[in-house]
Amino acid sequence: MQAIEISQPGGPEVLKLVDRPMPEPAHDQVVIKVAYAGVNRPDALQRAGLYNPPKGASDLPGLEAAGDVVGVGAGVTSPKLGDRVCALLPGGGYAEYVATPAAHCLPIPSGLSLAQAACLPETFFTVWSNVFMRGGLQAGQRFLVHGGSSGIGTTAIQLAKVFGARVFATAGSEEKCAACVTLGAEAAINYRTQDFVEKMKALGGADLILDMVGGPYIQRNLKSLADEGTLVQIAFLQGSKAELNLVQLMTRRLTVTGSTLRPQSDLAKTRIADALRAQVWPIINAGKVGPVMDQEFTLADAATAHARMETSAHIGKIVLKVGS
Structure with missing residues (x-):
């Protein structure tokens, strides 16, 4: 698969397009074919060498994505193969495929595109x-x-x-x-x-x-x-x-x-996901709140997306278009 790698700590220019092996789902995990990935400040901090991934997480940047479930690990009952989801990720979102705990996946709210859905989880x-x-x-x-x-x-x-x-x-x-x-x-x-x-x-x-x-x-x-x-x-x-x-x-x-979100346990993040599913997703489905989007870039243009974010000129979220 294609992915964006941090070649060394530094500015946006250190983000490089590379080939990586596809991830396999571990127990309680799913693999998502990524359509869009959100771009966030922690990604830039990781790129600069100031925010290391937690133990066991991918070294690739990217903390949220939206796409289709294409792999299901042992112990997973939901989501199912073929389900379209958005998900909070421990890392690895700047890639064509990513593994994440199944419990951190949420359904795409009605009326939202995959690009819009990729803006939801981290924020x-x-x-x-x-x-x-x-x-x-x-x-x-x-x-x-x-x-x-x-x-x-x-x-x-x-x-x-x-x-x-x-x-x-x-x-x-x-x-x-x-x-x-x-x-x-x-x-x-x-x-x-x-x-x-x-x-x-x-x-x-x-x-x-x-x-x-x-x-x-x-x-x-x-x-x-x-x-x-x-x-x-x-x-x-x-x-x-x-x-x-x-x-x-x-x-x-x-x-x-x-608090910071990324270092928290999978269980803590699952509790947040459950609360969002019960109390916030119905409001999104009703059209009362939703993501505010700034610009969309291709995966290969991740460096340009980071440069845009670091100008602070954007209003709302920046996303990377990863797959079709």
Whole structure:
């Protein structure tokens, strides 16, 4: 099969098209013939040598895909051969075939193309587990998501809105802010010209903040929270270290938490998949939320797709067209 390999740590140019053996399904796994693969920030971190795959995972990048099940391992009852699925992957999505736990596969929602379906797993698993399962977002609460025009951001805005929260977002241009409002944000804050801390304080503070920026945002996020608010950290685009006065966590009863998805156990990911299947997939099937797509590239053009992502000019998800 053809696949995209990281030839050495570096920039997008280190992504090379190679031939690899097809994967075989292990116990409880399926093999998917990949039609489309999603492109995500962790792929770029892995390419740069900053995010190693977990033990036993493919060294190829790619954490989500959509396509047809063409191989079924022992112990698998669903999905079946020939089923069309989208799936969260431990790695290996930038290839014509990929193996993944069967329990991490979800059906293609009605009305969505394979390209659209490939945009779902990584962002929906991440947002649901962090905003709702970990962060406990409730209807009526004020929710702030940074990077509102990203794949994570566009998903978080829609889900928080449909479950009744008051949604606010930050983004880096007026075009991106407008996109956030169109998706359901009550207000979008251009972080280049406005201070999100003052904006949120004027509203009474955020009950929950989802952040992937880190660095100087960490202190600013704590200032933006309402009393008893929660900060959920999922990435650190500007660094993972900050000096904090923990007295404000105590006196204002704040919570700081977070997670990364890829290193979690198969069982933990299965529980997220089960929750999505029960609580979110019906909403997608009803057309109330869905993926926001930016651009599509061929598998051979993976380097160009990474370069596009790293400009941060995109709105929504970037995908690779892998198979017919």
